[in-house]
Amino acid sequence: MSPATVHLVIPCFQESGRIGPFLAELCEVTHELGGVTMQVVEDGSDASEAARMREIITPLCQRHAHLLPPLFLPHNLGKGGAVYAGWDQAAPVDWLGFVDADGSCSATEVVGLIQRARLQPAALTALFASRWDQTSSKVQRQWKRRLMGRIFGTLVSTLLRIPIHDSQCGLKLVPRAAYLRIAPKLSILGFAFDVELLAALHDSGCAFEEASISWHETPGGHVHLIRDSIRMARDVLAIRKRRRKR
Numbered sequence: 133m134s135p136a137t138v139h140l141v142i143p144c145f146q147e148s149g150r151i152g153p154f155l156a157e158l159c160e161v162t163h164e165l166g167g168v169t170m171q172v173v174e175d176g177s178d179a180s181e182a183a184r185m186r187e188i189i190t191p192l193c194q195r196h197a198h199l200l201p202p203l204f205l206p207h208n209l210g211k212g213g214a215v216y217a218g219w220d221q222a223a224p225v226d227w228l229g230f231v232d233a234d235g236s237c238s239a240t241e242v243v244g245l246i247q248r249a250r251l252q253p254a255a256l257t258a259l260f261a262s263r264w265d266q267t268s269s270k271v272q273r274q275w276k277r278r279l280m281g282r283i284f285g286t287l288v289s290t291l292l293r294i295p296i297h298d299s300q301c302g303l304k305l306v307p308r309a310a311y312l313r314i315a316p317k318l319s320i321l322g323f324a325f326d327v328e329l330l331a332a333l334h335d336s337g338c339a340f341e342e343a344s345i346s347w348h349e350t351p352g353g354h355v356h357l358i359r360d361s362i363r364m365a366r367d368v369l370a371i372r373k374r375r376r377k378r
């Protein structure tokens with residue numbers, strides 16, 4: 133029997149300085165794995181950044197047919213907007229997923245999560261990678277990000293009453309059928325999109341599991357700890373309000 137198919141989106145906002153080695157390794161390991169397609173979705177570039185991204189991605193596309201040509205969106209939608217744009221254009225695979233471009237989560241971890249997904253007899257349970265095991269040497273993060281991650285995780289699980297520790301980890305796999313059911317309800321396109329995705333999956337009856345992974349933070353992140361945390365907390369409150377109305 134052929135393995136469950138996966139389409140992975142790599143959302144990018146001005147990542148030409150960070151994505152190269154990670155994308156090359158990801159191409160190699162997913163090529164060996166088979167049944168995986170991938171696409172970079174970038175929405176933060178000017179002409180010179182787009183040219184740099186093409187310089188990195190074009191040779192990889194030539195070597196690896198499973199790396200689809202990048203999608204350059206005309207306007208900045210945010211991380212979630214880029215992920216959904218990629219998912220909405222994907223061929224009918226079993227699993228839709230995304231992974232951050234900066235390599236904080238290694239290509240080996242991506243393979244591990246795909247293998248875990250393929251153990252399911254059918255694609256039914258969404259898999260959210262998690263940095264919750266924060267005491268472990270597996271997770272290296274700046275203390276400020278670690279702390280904000282804990283606070284935000286507690287906020288999400290308490291306000292939304294969903295048993296999750298780390299809703300924000302940059303690696304997730306979602307059954308495509310489950311995504312199609314909830315897609316019309318999704319409206320948050322920024323950094324809190326994962327929270328709305330999680331809540332919608334949960335409310336639609338789709339099970340999810342947190343999968344502990346190694347995480348070695350790559351410097352140069354785009355999340356602004358104060359500004360984005362406030363925005364994300366507001367988004368969580370809005371999600372709670374909408375859920376209560378239903």
Ligand SMILES: Nc1nc2c(ncn2[C@@H]2O[C@H](COP(=O)(O)OP(=O)(O)OP(=O)(O)O)[C@@H](O)[C@H]2O)c(=O)[nH]1
Pocket residue numbers: 142143144145146147173174175176208209210211214215231232233234236277300301302349352353354355356
């Ligand atoms: N397309 C797109 N991708 C984005 C946008 N903002 C962030 N991303 C991508 O989202 C991913 C995560 O962003 P990072 O900059 O790594 O976030 P961070 O500040 O390191 O936060 P953590 O990784 O959670 O510690 C990266 O692949 C970014 O390029 C955006 O507006 N559009």
Ligand SMILES: [Mg+2]
Pocket residue numbers: 232234236350353354
């Ligand atoms: Mg990062």
